[in-house]
Every structure is written in C-alpha cells, then in structure tokens.
Amino acid sequence: MKVRERIEELEYKILAPFAAKSRDAVRERDESPCDFRTAFQRDRDRIIHSKSFRRLKHKTQVYISPGDHYRMRMTHSLEVAQISRTIARSLMLNEDLTEAIALGHDVGHTPFGHSGEYALKDLIGCYSHNEQSLRVVEHLERNGQGLNLTAEVRDGILNHTGNSKPLTLEGNIVRFGDRIAYLCHDYDDGIRAGMLRPSDLPPNVASTLGTNPSRMITVMVSDIIIKSTGKKEILMSDPVKNAMDQLREFMFEKIYHSPELEPDRKKARYVISKLYEYFMKNPDSLPQEFLDREKRWGLQTTTVDYVAGLTDLYAIKIFEKLFIPSTWAQSK
Numbered sequence: 283m284k285v286r287e288r289i290e291e292l293e294y295k296i297l298a299p300f301a302a303k304s305r306d307a308v309r310e311r312d313e314s315p316c317d318f319r320t321a322f323q324r325d326r327d328r329i330i331h332s333k334s335f336r337r338l339k340h341k342t343q344v345y346i347s348p349g350d351h352y353r354m355r356m357t358h359s360l361e362v363a364q365i366s367r368t369i370a371r372s373l374m375l376n377e378d379l380t381e382a383i384a385l386g387h388d389v390g391h392t393p394f395g396h397s398g399e400y401a402l403k404d405l406i407g408c409y410s411h412n413e414q415s416l417r418v419v420e421h422l423e424r425n426g427q428g429l430n431l432t433a434e435v436r437d438g439i440l441n442h443t444g445n446s447k448p449l450t451l452e453g454n455i456v457r458f459g460d461r462i463a464y465l466c467h468d469y470d471d472g473i474r475a476g477m478l479r480p481s482d483l484p485p486n487v488a489s490t491l492g493t494n495p496s497r498m499i500t501v502m503v504s505d506i507i508i509k510s511t512g513k514k515e516i517l518m519s520d521p522v523k524n525a526m527d528q529l530r531e532f533m534f535e536k537i538y539h540s541p542e543l544e545p546d547r548k549k550a551r552y553v554i555s556k557l558y559e560y561f562m563k564n565p566d567s568l569p570q571e572f573l574d575r576e577k578r579w580g581l582q583t584t585t586v587d588y589v590a591g592l593t594d595l596y597a598i599k600i601f602e603k604l605f606i607p608s609t610w611a612q613s614k
C-alpha cells in the first residue's frame with residue numbers, strides 16, 4: 283500500500299465525520315495521484331512553489347514600503363495558515379486542505395493592497411482579489427495552464443470573503459482565520475507605526491479580547507474551537523464576535539481609512555491607473571507571455587492580469603521607467 287493511501291485511510295479513521303477527505307477530492311483535470319502526498323497536500327505544495335505566492339512577499343498588506351517588521355501579504359498568508367491550521371486540527375478537520383486554502387487565498391491581490399484593488403475596480407467596473415486568486419490558480423500559473431487544484435481548494439480560495447460561503451468547513455475556518463490574522467497583525471503593526479495605542483481600543487474590545495495581539499488571537503481561536511466542536515458549522519460566540527466586529531470598525535477608522543495613510547493610498551491608485559491605461563494603449567509593451575494570452579482573454583482582462591500580478595516594487599519600477607525617465611536613468 284502506498285504512503286498516500288495509508289494517509290487517506292487514516293483521515294477516515296481520525297478526522298471528524300464532516301471533515302473533507304482527500305480521497306474524495308476531484309481535480310479540474312484528471313491526473314495520476316502522488317505516491318506520498320494526498321491531493322490537498324499536493325495542492326498546498328503547488329501553491330507554495332508558485333510564482334504568484336512568491337510575489338506576495340513584495341505586496342503591501344496595509345502599509346506601503348514599510349520597514350522589515352511590518353507584514354506584507356506573504357507574512358499575512360502564513361499567519362492565516364497558522365491560525366486556521368490550529369482551528370482545523372483542534373476540530374479534527376482536514377488540516378492540509380485548510381493550509382492549502384489559507385496559503386492560496388490572496389495570490390490574486392494587486393500591488394498596494396486594497397488601494398490597487400479599488401483603482402482597478404474604478405477603471406473596469408469590477409475587480410475582486412478572491413476572484414482573481416481563483417483565476418491565478420486556474421488560468422495564469424504555469425504559463426497559463428493553471429495548477430490543476432482540487433475543487434475544495436478552489437472553492438475555499440474563491441469564497442474566503444464575500445457573501446457566498448465555502449462548501450467545506452475547512453474553507454469556513456479560513457474565512458475566520460483571515461479576519462483574525464489581519465485584525466491582530468494590523469493592530470500590532472499600527473502600534474509599531476505609532477498610529478495606535480492599546481489604550482485607544484474600545485473598552486468592550488479590551489475587556490473581551492485583551493490588548494495584546496497574541497492574546498487577542500488566542501481568545502478568538504479558542505472561542506471558535508469551543509463553540510464549533512462537534513458541530514457541522516464554524517461558529518463564534520456572540521460576545522467574541524461582537525468584540526471582533528468592533529475591533530474591525532476601530533481598525534477601519536484608525537488605520538485602513540485613516541487620513542494619515544491617504545497620501546500613500548492616493549499615490550498607489552495613481553500608479554495602478556497610469557499603468558493600466560498605458561498597457562491598454564500600448565499592448566505590444568506587455569511581456570510576450572501575456573501577449574500570447576490576449577488572443578484568448580482579450581486585452582482588458584490580459585492587462586488586468588498583468589497589472590494585478592505586479593509586486594509593489596516592480597509596479598513602481600515600471601511606472602518610473604515609463605513616466606519619470608530621469609529617475610529611471612539615475613537608478614541605473
């Protein structure tokens with residue numbers, strides 16, 4: 283019996299009845315299974331080895347061009363994976379599936395975080411990073427062939443945010459894991475940036491979740507585990523959910539929509555708009571790989587794919603080269 287088959291059997295013996303089982307997973311296209319790794323382990327590994335995942339290390343979470351101790355999207359994805367895996371393992375759900383969804387959930391994020399996303403939305407009428415993440419793994423990675431992931435992982439990536447919920451409990455864990463991770467690490471980074479103090483927290487947040495970021499994670503994670511054990515749903519108790527919602531409102535006011543960060547957000551939107559407009563007018567300047575895809579997807583989608591895939595650093599570099607040639611000349 284192969285190692286993978288043994289793990290697949292173990293999943294049936296050990297995991298909760300509602301856990302997703304890797305033996306039942308179906309890929310986009312038929313493919314022979316790996317001898318050692320289950321389908322979900324293999325999906326996780328494919329995501330880790332993808333270019334889009336590597337680029338997350340140079341994509342903004344909240345602060346543009348921050349110091350080394352601030353989170354970028356890569357660190358965010360790792361923290362979402364850590365939090366989500368703890369919850370999955372404690373509930374005897376499929377940890378590998380949870381990890382694959384968590385690591386892949388943001389691969390479609392634009393440069394400059396949500397500012398880049400809003401810029402593209404203004405330009406083309408619709409753009410959602412979760413839909414783009416799915417597009418990346420289905421149609422853009424591996425020179426357009428996609429990663430051929432399982433339906434469970436793709437569903438979790440697509441539905442990690444927004445109104446429709448993932449079909450698996452593992453996907454629903456990542457929805458919570460994402461929020462818990464970003465609220466706590468952005469709060470931590472906000473303190474580091476001198477934009478927040480623990481004493482600024484609304485009293486109900488401080489008394490329910492505490493004021494230390496790691497304590498906040500523990501409170502929310504434990505609450506989900508206690509509330510969801512033996513259930514067919516991923517739940518959070520009302521008091522903790524209310525405190526989490528209040529923390530989110532507080533973070534929007536103090537950080538995500540803060541006037542202090544508006545100049546950076548404005549610059550980011552400007553860079554993205556200029557790049558989009560430039561490549562729409564000069565498609566021949568797109569890299570060959572994208573030009574090849576234009577025939578299938580059309581110019582607008584191809585330009586969006588290119589601009590959305592850029593890292594912050596690379597977007598700035600191209601912007602300077604195209605629009606501020608003197609800066610570009612000096613940097614050479």
Ligand SMILES: Nc1nc2c(ncn2[C@H]2C[C@H](O)[C@@H](COP(=O)(O)OP(=O)(O)OP(=O)(O)O)O2)c(=O)[nH]1
Binds near residue numbers: 343344388468
């Ligand atoms: N949701 C949201 N997040 C923002 C905004 N501006 C900055 N951020 C930051 C806060 C978090 O670090 C991160 C949240 O974005 P993500 O793509 O990680 O989460 P997502 O939009 O899927 O979360 P959600 O479903 O809204 O809780 O981006 C904004 O206008 N909306």
